[in-house]
Amino acid sequence: KAGVTQTPRYLIKTRGQQVTLSCSPISGHRSVSWYQQTPGQGLQFLFEYFSETQRNKGNFPGRFSGRQFSNSRSEMNVSTLELGDSALYLCASSLDRARDTQYFGPGTRLTVL
Amino acid sequence: AQRVTQPEKLLSVFKGAPVELKCNYSYSGSPELFWYVQYSRQRLQLLLRHISRESIKGFTADLNKGETSFHLKKPFAQEEDSAMYYCALYPGSNYQLIWGAGTKLIIKP
Numbered sequence: 001k002a003g004v005t006q007t008p009r010y011l012i013k014t015r016g017q018q019v020t021l022s023c024s025p026i027s028g029h030r031s032v033s034w035y036q037q038t039p040g041q042g043l044q045f046l047f048e049y050f051s052e053t054q055r056n057k058g059n060f061p062g063r064f065s066g067r068q069f070s071n072s073r074s075e076m077n078v079s080t081l082e083l084g085d086s087a088l089y090l091c092a093s094s095l096d097r098a099r100d101t102q103y104f105g106p107g108t109r110l111t112v113l
Numbered sequence: 114a115q116r117v118t119q120p121e122k123l124l125s126v127f128k129g130a131p132v133e134l135k136c137n138y139s140y141s142g143s144p145e146l147f148w149y150v151q152y153s154r155q156r157l158q159l160l161l162r163h164i165s166r167e168s169i170k171g172f173t174a175d176l177n178k179g180e181t182s183f184h185l186k187k188p189f190a191q192e193e194d195s196a197m198y199y200c201a202l203y204p205g206s207n208y209q210l211i212w213g214a215g216t217k218l219i220i221k222p
Contacts, residue, residue, distance in 0.1 A: 003156075033209070042214040043157075043199060056208040090157065098210045099145050099203040104157040 002026065004093050004105035012111045018079040021108045025072050025093030031055075032074040033102065034066060035090040043090070048098070049074055078110075086112045115140050117202050119213035126190050127221050134185040134216050136174075136200030145203040146183040147210070148174055152196045160185075160198070170194070195220045 005024045013019050025032050034046040045058035049068035066076040072093070078085055088107040094100040116139040126132055138144060148160040161169045163176040163183060174185045183200060200213040 043212045045209050045212070048208055050208075058209070092157075097203075098208055099205075101159045102149070102157075102210070106156055 004091060004103050006089075006091050006105040006108050008108060009106065010109045010111075012113065013081050014113050015081055015083060017081050018077060019081060019110060020075055020077045021089055021091075021110075023074045023076075023091030023093075023105060025074070025091075026103055029093035029095055029103070030072055031094045031096055031098075031100070032068055032072065033092045033094075033098070034074070034076050035092065036060075037088040037090055037107070038086075046076065046089075050096070081112045083112050086110060115202065115204050115211050117200050117211050117213040119198075119200055119216045121216045122214065123217045123219070125219040125221060128192055129189050132185075132187045132190045132194065132218065132220075134198050134200075134218060136183045136185065136213060138181050138183065138200075138202050138211075140181070140202060140204055142205060144176075145205065146174075146176060147201045147203070148172070148183075148185050149199045149201060150196050151199070152193075157199070190220045192220045192222060194218060 007022045031050045033048040036044045047057045047066050048055050052068045063079045068074045090107045091105045092102040094102050118137045146163045150160040151157040172187045197215050197217050199215045202211040
């Protein structure tokens with residue numbers, strides 16, 4: 001099986017811009033979760049989608065949003081970028097619930113200048 | 114409140130020495146606990162889960178409900194064990210995993 005893929009792998013943006021990141025889960029997986037990973041904060045949960053519905057959301061401002069398509073592919077969007085948004089954004093897919101093995105993508109490294 | 118605590122941000126041990134990465138949790142129900150690992154330049158991946166009672170790469174973890182702990186242990190560390198280790202809790206009633214802050218393990222030659 002092909003693993004979780006994320007595009008793009010690297011992004012450089014400036015403050016105030018917006019960005020869209022994409023995640024393609026493992027075939028057959030219906031749950032997609034997004035995380036922000038930074039050296040200081042570790043893994044921070046952003047949101048989780050299942051069958052095109054957001055099931056859970058972490059404690060992030062409304063500038064962070066996402067969606068899931070009928071083929072389970074997911075996108076996340078960050079509007080009005082801030083310097084503090086610089087991080088590695090990880091996507092993980094699983095069959096159904098969070099207790100199922102999470103398969104992580106390689107991440108998208110976002111740098112905000 | 115549900116919480117996972119990994120008290121050590123960094124743990125450095127010599128090759129061949131025993132390793133114990135600590136994980137404590139706060140949860141009133143019956144937890145499901147996991148250890149995930151991220152090796153350098155590799156993806157974050159599941160190492161083990163407590164319900165499977167497996168030993169993966171020589172690592173074991175026992176759930177101690179009395180002490181609310183799920184420490185990860187290995188009797189003899191190897192250099193390839195150097196990685197970032199995350200402990201995670203599935204509370205069941207919610208859909209997200211609760212993650213610890215992670216422990217960076219460095220095995221010195």
